[in-house]
Amino acid sequence: MSQQALPPSWQHVGRHAVFPDSALDDTARFDFLANLNGYLATQxxxxVKLAYEQRVKPAFEKEKGRAPETRHEVRKAMAADGIYQTWSALRRSSMEMRQQAGRGLVLKQVDALIEKARALNASDDGLQLDASVKVPRYSSAVDIHxxxxxxxxxxxxxxxxxxANYDCGIFATTGGMLGRYNDGGGQALAQWLQEQHPQFKPRRILDIGCTVGHNIVPLAQAFPDAEVIAIDVAAPMLRYAHARARxxxxxxxxxxxxxxEALDYADGSFDLITTSMFWHESSATAMPRKLxxxxxxxxxxxxxxxxxxxxxHGMDPYEQFIRDWDAYNNNEPFWSVMHEYDLRQMMAxxxxxxxxxxxxxxRGVVDRDIFPVASESGEDHGRAALWTMFGAWKA
Ligand SMILES: C[S@@+](CC[C@H](N)C(=O)[O-])C[C@H]1O[C@@H](n2cnc3c(N)ncnc32)[C@H](O)[C@@H]1O
Known part of the structure; x- marks a missing residue:
């Protein structure tokens, strides 16, 4: 058995004035889930891969006279395999338990959390809600993840x-790989800009689909003189995000x-426009509109x-199948098709x-205070800390 870094305890999660209060039982629940996820990913x-190579693939080859060519063929062939079923069922249970743990913690103190957010949100005019904004069907028709x-x-x-539920659980889901404030992606982008484009000093930044602001906060910190606008369709996220940032x-x-998909800012209003983990939750018609x-x-x-x-693209069908798990088992209806797009062509x-x-x-910047040992694999298929970053400079 290879040496693996244990996930950091949830007691190290980054707290702030609107973060839910917790007891030892909550830490124990989240630690159990982080370790269960770690076990599923690394042990x-x-x-599951061995079962594919030694049982499922040879049986497929015997029947068809060739190896599986697509992730869909791999998925259908693996569906009846016992070890895959066990892994998949445990992964799904872990997602459901994570929601129960987070909601159980949050709902028993919801009135106090609302009051804390109200007080922070009254401190300035940086929160602009608009009840006329409709949540698109692609973001509301299923309970995403x-x-x-x-x-x-x-x-x-x-x-x-x-x-508050989103904020408190993501540290357990990712095994702390994104840092105590779950902002490793935003930190990675800020670091990339500083290293690769030190002359670039955006004056106005737009972040689309900011959720609770995990990844826009480090950019706002990296460019303290910039005016940053973070948008989302979901009012509960924005109330919390504003209170959290303050x-x-x-x-x-x-x-x-x-x-x-349609904003009221004038043409050319921003120097930098970002998203983090956003496109896999956009429909096939909405993504080109937003671009x-x-x-x-x-x-x-x-x-x-x-x-x-x-x-x-270019990924082995088995790897694609494992990464595609969320599309079929974790309420991510756009995940599978989004990861097939030719992004260069879409941007063009x-x-x-x-x-x-x-x-x-x-790679998401790892918080060495809580994660002193670099993980060997660094990957948890589906919630990896290694991301593709795509983008373009406007001529
Ligand atoms: C996966 S989360 C993004 C995570 C976030 N960027 C971060 O760094 O933590 C997707 C977010 O996009 C928002 N969203 C979905 N459709 C949107 C749209 N058309 N315009 C703005 N926000 C949208 C959702 O409400 C949700 O908060």
Whole structure:
């Protein structure tokens, strides 16, 4: 058995003034889940692969006279395999238990959380909600990644419970790989900009689909003189995101309820437009619309940069199948098709010149205070800390 780093305990999660209060039992629940996920990713997952190589693939080859060529063929062939079924059922249970743990913690203190957010949100005019913004069907029709009520559902006036649940559980789901404030992606982008483009000093930054602001906060900190606008369609996320940012002492982000498909800013309003883990939750019709809007909103010489899970092109069908698990078992209806897109072509269709397009890999910045040992694999298929970053400079 290879030496693996244990996930950091949830007691190290980054707290702030709207983070839910917790007891030892909550830490124990999240620690159990982080370790279960770690076990599934590092111990059981290799055995699933062994079952594929030693049983399922040879049986497929015997029947068809060739190896499986697509992830769909691999998925159908693996569906009846016992070890895959065990791994998959445990993974799904772990997602459901994570939601129960987070919601159980949040709902028993929801009134106090709403009051804390209200107090912080009253401190300035950086939160702009708009009840006329409709949550698109692609973001509301299913409970994305088993999150009851999705991002947008409000149970009470000024509700923040969905956001507090999102914030407290992601550290366990990712095994702390994104840092105590779950901001490793935003930190990676800020670091990439500082290292690769030190002259680039955006004055206005737009982040689309900011959720609770995990990844826009480090960018706002990296560019403290910039005016940052973070939008989302879900009011509970924005209330919490604004309160969280202010609680963390970050005052240059304005949080607005708006739909990234059509925004009311003038052409060329932004120097930098970002998203993080956003596109796999956009429908096939919404994504091109949003990309065209980004092109319109970007100033000449501006940059758009997007952090996502790796695309499937050139990836072995088995690896694709494992990464595709979320599409079939974790309520991610756009995941599978999104990871097939030709992003260069989509960006070109949105107006970006082909020679201004780039694709690179960035690894979420690991918080060495809580994660002193670098993980051997660094990967937890589906929630990896290694992302594709694609984007373009506007001519
Ligand atoms: C996976 S989360 C993004 C995570 C976030 N960027 C981060 O760094 O933690 C997707 C978010 O996009 C929002 N969203 C979905 N459709 C949108 C749209 N058309 N315009 C703006 N936000 C949208 C959802 O409400 C949700 O908060």
């Amino acid at each position: 059981l997952s290799p055995k 088993c999150m009851p009520g999705g991002y947008h559902t409000e149970l009470l006036a000024d509700d923040v419970s969905a956001a 609680a963390l002492g970050v005052n240059n982000i304005r949080f607005r309820q708006a739909n990234g 065209r809007e980004i092109h319109r909103l970007l100033a000449a010489g501006g940059l758009t940069a997007h952090l996502e899970q790796p695309q499937y 269709a949105a107006g970006f010149e082909a020679d201004r397009y780039f694709e690179t890999k960035v």
